[in-house]
Amino acid sequence: MELTVLLLLTSGLFLGWSLGAADSANVFGTAVGSGMVRFVTAASVCSIFVILGAVFSGAGAAGTLGRLGSVNALPGSFITALSAAFTVYSMAKLRLPVSTTQAIVGAIIGWNLFSGSATDTATLATIVTTWVFCPVAAGLFASLIYLLVRRCVNSYRIHVLSLDLYTRIGLILAGAFGSYSLGANNIGNVMGVFVEVSPFTGFELSNGLGLTSVQQLFLLGAVAIAVGVFTYSKRVMLTVGNDLMPLSPIAAWVVVVAHSLVLFLFASEALEAWLASQGLPTIPLVPVSSSQAIVGAVVGLGLVRGGREVEWRLVGNIALGWVTTPLASAVLCFIGLYVFQNVFDQQVHRLVEYRIDAPVLKKMQSEFGFNARLAQLEDRDFYSARELLGALKRNTFITDRAELRLLDLSESGPYRVRSEHLYGVERVIRDPERLAALAAIEGRRFVHKWQLQEALARQVPQWRLHRDGIVSKHYNKELVRELNFLYRRLRPRP
Amino acid sequence: MHTGKVSRLFGRTRKLEHRIDEFLDRVTESGVVFERALRIYLREGASKDFDGFLEDVVSLEAKEDRLRREIEIEIYARTLIPDLRADVLRLLEDTDAIVNAYEAMLFRLSIQKPDIPGVFHENFVELCATVVSCVESLVLGARAFFRDLEAVRDHCIKTIFLETQCDKLSTKTQRGVFDSDLPLERKIHLRYFIERLDDIANLAEDVADTLQIYTIKRRV
Numbered sequence: 083m084e085l086t087v088l089l090l091l092t093s094g095l096f097l098g099w100s101l102g103a104a105d106s107a108n109v110f111g112t113a114v115g116s117g118m119v120r121f122v123t124a125a126s127v128c129s130i131f132v133i134l135g136a137v138f139s140g141a142g143a144a145g146t147l148g149r150l151g152s153v154n155a156l157p158g159s160f161i162t163a164l165s166a167a168f169t170v171y172s173m174a175k176l177r178l179p180v181s182t183t184q185a186i187v188g189a190i191i192g193w194n195l196f197s198g199s200a201t202d203t204a205t206l207a208t209i210v211t212t213w214v215f216c217p218v219a220a221g222l223f224a225s226l227i228y229l230l231v232r233r234c235v236n237s238y239r240i241h242v243l244s245l246d247l248y249t250r251i252g253l254i255l256a257g258a259f260g261s262y263s264l265g266a267n268n269i270g271n272v273m274g275v276f277v278e279v280s281p282f283t284g285f286e287l288s289n290g291l292g293l294t295s296v297q298q299l300f301l302l303g304a305v306a307i308a309v310g311v312f313t314y315s316k317r318v319m320l321t322v323g324n325d326l327m328p329l330s331p332i333a334a335w336v337v338v339v340a341h342s343l344v345l346f347l348f349a350s351e352a353l354e355a356w357l358a359s360q361g362l363p364t365i366p367l368v369p370v371s372s373s374q375a376i377v378g379a380v381v382g383l384g385l386v387r388g389g390r391e392v393e394w395r396l397v398g399n400i401a402l403g404w405v406t407t408p409l410a411s412a413v414l415c416f417i418g419l420y421v422f423q424n425v426f427d428q429q430v431h432r433l434v435e436y437r438i439d440a441p442v443l444k445k446m447q448s449e450f451g452f453n454a455r456l457a458q459l460e461d462r463d464f465y466s467a468r469e470l471l472g473a474l475k476r477n478t479f480i481t482d483r484a485e486l487r488l489l490d491l492s493e494s495g496p497y498r499v500r501s502e503h504l505y506g507v508e509r510v511i512r513d514p515e516r517l518a519a520l521a522a523i524e525g526r527r528f529v530h531k532w533q534l535q536e537a538l539a540r541q542v543p544q545w546r547l548h549r550d551g552i553v554s555k556h557y558n559k560e561l562v563r564e565l566n567f568l569y570r571r572l573r574p575r576p
Numbered sequence: 577m578h579t580g581k582v583s584r585l586f587g588r589t590r591k592l593e594h595r596i597d598e599f600l601d602r603v604t605e606s607g608v609v610f611e612r613a614l615r616i617y618l619r620e621g622a623s624k625d626f627d628g629f630l631e632d633v634v635s636l637e638a639k640e641d642r643l644r645r646e647i648e649i650e651i652y653a654r655t656l657i658p659d660l661r662a663d664v665l666r667l668l669e670d671t672d673a674i675v676n677a678y679e680a681m682l683f684r685l686s687i688q689k690p691d692i693p694g695v696f697h698e699n700f701v702e703l704c705a706t707v708v709s710c711v712e713s714l715v716l717g718a719r720a721f722f723r724d725l726e727a728v729r730d731h732c733i734k735t736i737f738l739e740t741q742c743d744k745l746s747t748k749t750q751r752g753v754f755d756s757d758l759p760l761e762r763k764i765h766l767r768y769f770i771e772r773l774d775d776i777a778n779l780a781e782d783v784a785d786t787l788q789i790y791t792i793k794r795r796v
Binding site: 116117118236239240241242243244246247251330331 | 656
């Protein structure tokens, strides 16, 4: 890997370190602070399970951030992650529970504004809705679990020493689950902006074990989280936990379990697939805030006890932080991108051109019906998403969904299939029939990405996307990853 | 976590629970021996049998102290119950103070050898029995603190009630003493022993009051 690439990944590693330093306290803070679990035990368990969660379950939530904004240049990813990391670090220094998710969302929007890219408002609405739903859900879970546990403890007459031992074991197990959920749900915050520009290539050993490029990226980010846990989280763990409300060790366990359940629900692809297979409504896979979940759980528990013990003023300050974090991160990212581009002469975003030609209009007509005003834009070129969207708003009436689809269809290359650009492609695209289809269209030129994809699909059906649905989601996701790899390789060089 | 280590952890926890139960058993035993010692003293004075019971209480008190120290060391060394540690250890120390009070009372009888007229024997026996019952209620409350929080309050209320009864018996006995024809120095001497006996019940009531606070703090 080039040194430049490694240097540019450091901002993501810094963000990972910040997340490990701050968010691990949500999982093990009260356990360590109360003396129930030793710090070394907590840090070790946290690190191991964060890494496992990130590598094996991190892809689900990470995909959602990619839809919000696709940072398409490594220097841009560097500044985006750095802005989020700096915001998280600053808030942590102020001893405010901070949401890494909100920081990275704010930074991505900052990048979208700077680069003139479109922000997927539907995805943004989904994410913001979960910011409200997450603490509420955590509060509900905490209340129910607390009532159940209290009844059990009072009914079974367990000796206080045995209860102490069960609580310690429970805190470690809940902490492991919480760490896994933290890794699965939040690795997208740390490394999501680097997915499109990942410098890694997947590998597979002879026994079938291996890691995709995304998993390797997530592993790197997870290791950074683990380093943050060991190097800085002790201080945070020893001070956090009882600020909002005094918690007994059992109450702390309830809070951690509720928090972990919420994070897991919003990260588990397996759960999503199972719900879909049963015909039940699925839960969107969205990065949610560990800090918000903990605060929601503590407040929920406090309300069950009457609400008098909760430090409501502190809750208010924390809620204010949740509003200012994405704003601060967006502003910081915008300024950072400007400086990095103009002072350090780095390409923080790749220019994307759009062309509305006849094939694009034909596609739009087949999906959304004929739009006379859109047809008036035929054969026009646009040099940013903002320019295109501005023209659409002035000249047409078009839904948000159609807007996003038009952006996707009209993005122009050209994409030339040349053998010199396909070196090492077999490390990413492993299906021999897909590789054969690619070889069959060598030398051809395509204006739009979807034309390349359709040409490949005409060669072999393995290049065809399955009908959208939860069951085909994993297949389509892998196929899209391979297609994006091809687009990056075949697009015009600056 | 290795299963062997987990089993050892559970084993050590059970052992510590038994030690606490044993500690409270010693308090109960001390009360029984104390009551019998007083009866013997009233019947025979500072006889050999009385000295035997005194040695039993001394031995029980020493075992109590040893158990309490072992429990304290174990709890601190393993950093157990960090949120309750101070309360539990304070409870054990206060309960241990009651056994010390039993021992001190018997030593006073052995050293000062008060001459208690027969007419007051029944009063002393009744007061002693009520004091021991008061302490026993406290011990039941202490046991419940470790396992059955709901029952603690009932035992504490009974302890407080019995302490009030002890006060009444103490007052009644002292009135009887000072209304009698005994010389003043004997009246004062007897009053001293009545008050020391009543003090044991006062001690138990104080512990019961703090036990109720610990119980509120211990809720989940």
